Structures are given as structure tokens and as C-alpha cells.
Amino acid sequence: MTLDGPNVPYLLHHRDRIPKERYFDPGFHALENERLWPRVWQMACRLEEIPEPNDFVEYRILDQSILLVRTDDLDVRAFQNTCRHRGVRLAEGRGNCGGSFTCPFHGWCYAADGRNTFVTQSRTFDPHNLQPGDIDLVPVRCETWGGCAWINLDDEAPPLRACLEPAATILDAWKLESMRAEWWRAFRLPCNWKLAQEAFQEQYHVITTHPRLVIPGRYPPRSGTFDPKTFLQAELHYLRVMSEGMAGMVHDHDVRIAENLQDIELSNDPNEAIPTWHRRLNDEVVRWHRDRGADIPDLNRLAATGMNEPMAYCFPHFFVLPMYSSASSYRFRPLGPEETLMEIWSLTRYPRDEKRERPEPPDVWECDDPRTPPIPTEDFSNLPRQQRGLHARGFEFMRLSEKAEGHISNLHRTIDGYLAGLPHAKLLPALREVNVNPLERPAVDIAFEPAGPRAG
């Protein structure tokens, strides 16, 4: 099927060209607010943020605010954060509601399960304004998976898990649910939310933006001799650079485990040496973490079954980058057409019985904050200038490599399906094309395409 222009502005008429207005036009931003965000599953909080009964967090997406509350049976419920009297937001940030929320304006009360429990001077209201059920908090769909609580404002949307495949299967194999936040950071990026996440969804930029990650000797030479010692040192150097300030991206523990292996004998044949190194390191990482009582999958079994993806994307704004024992995890939220809140969690594995503190919400750093770790600093440095560059009169569209940047195209066309108001049954096949490892993913046919010429 094809999408039509009048319904959705700035459609991709070539799948390898992205009209620039999609990144700053206020009308386009408003359409996303109206037709995309209210219909998708959104990672609303990590479960460690609400460990105890009555713990709550507020999740905001543009002009909507949702309360997530831990119930007595340790389930999670979600509600629209608005008093049924005159609309005041009941709670902000996070805390423990102690069993009920009291509206600060006139004192109406709501139990943690959303039931209205008290109306101040109820006799003064006509009964039709106090109908039972009609004055409870408005529930929001909420499901838990992967160590997180997710919300969806659309009662018609399929269940969470169906909307996250195939990423959900891959991340389950990684035992994502047994990872915990080691730290949590937040950044304000002066660019569109799609631009921000696209900076992390291809590897084409690595050579130019992260020259320190291009390490001589890490890949076998096309011709000439392979030196296993040089290869090993290059691998260790790579792991250290990736790890610097980023914790879960490559965890210190795993870097140390790799360093302890640096004297192993490797063949002079790279086709033997490289897989041997990776298998050995995987085994040692698994053994070390299991010895300290952590839950970790067999990494070599994951590799053998094609599940050792370095990245899994969950449309529209969450992803996980597993590496050895640990992972980085990102979430991107629009604050306006040209402003984004990006959060990074470093996730790792702890001994099963280790008590962890509730993670503190981070201060929001500007994108040039000197405390930012080196690799994201390099990524962030491009974003403000790219956002400004898009406004140039002589620039009309981004031109994508269909092979190296295909995911960006797949993502935009999936967004267009939502903006066109397609039913969920039509959107699900598109989700299966984007909830994957986006790195070096080619542009693919999705279930619907914009009308107009297609790039050959």
C-alpha cells in the first residue's frame, strides 16, 4: 500500500532521501505529538526507580505526564497525572505516595490503585459530577519487561512484547531483565530527537568522528602477515577506549578480564586466532560473573545462535547496546522541535543478593559539558552544527547510503505510517523491520511506502 501526501507532510518520496523539514518544522513536530507518541509503547522508567510499594515516578512526553506507581503486590500501574476535579497535576518527579495522592489544590485524594477516596465538601457538588468510577484517575496501559516499565496511551495498540520484536527476543537471550543500572546520566541536546538518535544508529561516522576507535592491527591485513600479539594489543586498546567513562559500554570488569588473557598463545592464522580470542574472552567473562553470583547468559551460545547483536533498537526511542557482561542503554525524548533529552544508563550484572540503592535522577548536562565521556562528546559535537546546517537554504534533503544508513530510512518510513494513522495491524510488520540492530542495516521494503518515485 502507499501513503498519500496531503495527509502527511514531508513524506520520503525517495527512500534514500530525508526532507530536512522533518527535523524542525513545527507542524511536523505537532503531528508527531498528535499521532506518533500517543500510539507507541514508551520506556517510562527503570524498575529500580520504584522498588517499594507506593513508590512512584512521573514520566513526561511533550505535554503529557503519566504517573507510574508500584502496587502492594509489586506490580506497576500507570495513570494520567491529572486530578479529576480541575486538572491539577497530582505529583511531580518521584517519591513515595504513602498509599495515596492528595491534590494540592482542594485536597481530593486518590489511592495508589487510582480510586478516588475523598472529595472535599462533597455535598456541594451535584451528584452527576461525582459518579462512582468517573472521578478515579484515568488509567494508562502499563507493562513491564526488560527491567523497565512501559506505557502506551493507546488502548488499541497490540501488547508490548509484540511491538518490540525481534529486539525483545534478542534482549531476553541477553538476560536484560537481570541487569541493573550502575549509573544514569542525562543530556540536553540542541537538535531534533530523530537527529539525536540517528547519530548512534550507523557505523559510517566512526572513521571520521571517532578516529581513536580505528585501531591499527585490529583487523587482519588483506595481504601480508598477521601478528597475533599486535592484534591482541589492538583489541585491548579498543576495549579500553570504548570503556572510558562509559562503564557498561564495555565494563571495567570485562576490560580487566581481557587484560588478564593477554599472554594467551594465538595462531598466526587470523582465521583461527580471532575467533579463538573472542571465544576465550566470552568464556572468561561468563565464568567471572557467574563466580560472583551474577546471572549472565552463555555468550558463546548467544554467538552461535546469532543473538550476540551489539545493539537492539526498540521503536521509537529506546535502545540497548550489549557488550560482554554489560550494556549501555539510551532513551531520547523530544522537548520541542529542536531540543532533545537524551538519557544514558550503564547497565551491568550484580550478585543476585546484592542490595542496590534506588538510582538518583541525574542533573541534566548540556551537550558540551566537560564531564561527558569522550566517545559521546565526539558524537554530541556534531549535533548542534548538523541541526543548524539543516536550515541552510541550499540544503533540501539528507542523502542516505541505502546500505550503510538504511535504518534511518526504515525508521522515517515507519514514523510516516503512524503519522498517516494506519491501523496497528499495518504498523506491526514495519516495527519488525526497525526493532533490530540498526548498524549497517540496509533500507528495506516495509509494509507501506510513500507514493512517488523510488530511488533505484
Ligand code: FES
Ligand atoms: S484540582 Fe484537584 S482537588 Fe481541585
Ligand SMILES: [Fe+2]
Ligand atoms: Fe558515535
